[in-house]
Amino acid sequence: MSTNKKLDNEASEELLATLKGRFEQYPQRHQGLQWAAIEDKLLAHPSRLWSIDQMEATGGEPDVIGLDKATDQYIFCDCAAESPKGRRSICYDHDARIGRKKYPPQDSAVEMAAMMGIDLLNEEQYRLLQTLGEFDLKTSSWIHTPAAIRKLGGALFCDRRYDTVFLYHNGADSYYGARGFRGTVRV
Template sequence: MHSNKKKLLPEQHSALLSTLKARFEKNMNRHKNLEWAKIQAKLEVNQKKLWSLNEMESTGGEPDVVSYDKNTDEYIFYDCSAESPKGRRSICYDREGQDSRKEHQPENNALDMADAIGIALLTEEQYRELQKLGSFDLKTSSWVQTPSGIRKLGGALFCDRRYDNVFVYHNGASSYYSARGFRGLLRV
């Protein structure tokens, strides 16, 4: 059954919580006024979200808590790796872009990978919020959610940080580069 796969073994569970706690404590500037015990309590009762965080971690995302949504009572995790997650690079934006390639088709695409992991791509606004917490994507770039009007015309958006500024660019959704991946978010 599909849902049984989305559960961690006990040793994976404790290793992940230990990694997340250490990252949380090392990067307190990302989540001022938040307490790890409350976050861990939410994680402990949500195996599917823990599985998604483990997938974020195993693909190089280094997920960390960046905020708390009082309205929904959810903690928000972003991929906080210095560069776009290594295990999610060299991919087109979406399935349509991937399928449109006649040759040198990549193995995957950002939207399908995010869906399989159970996360969402960052929006441009969320990407800019992440950049206020540190300097990310100094050598890489990350696909971001693309407005439907741009996507209907064949394009997709990506962001990076250069010259101490965040830039938004466009490419065909079928393009892919070894230094471009995507960053995701998870609400717990």
């Protein structure tokens, strides 16, 4: 995902300070990585910085969780303890939202992620995130759903209970106050 939007200088500086503080606070998420190199990448890709700001603004608390050596891209992910507050009470995608006859939600996970310029986590990414901390102990998060499941009307979500990561299914048009989504951005 990408976007052409960018932050003004003051907003960029404020976000970079927040990200640096989080980077220093949670070193276990990005062992062996150096903030200066990450900051250089962020400054060179203003549209990605804008997307990370969208993650921050909706309560995602984005942080660096790795470096993809094959593409030389840093991976930012929503690391809020619970599913981001500004992205809850939404169904899975546009078709589910439009198809819901009674009380459709205002938005969907797939539409919001596209607008923000981020990607929904898939199951593998969600499970990797859970090795870096304990997330979604009280909430759950929609994850990328394979087309075959979505074609049949379903969608997938995950959470962590009993010190175990669970994968579930639900109708794609369902939505709950405690279910949102987590995203990722590569820079």
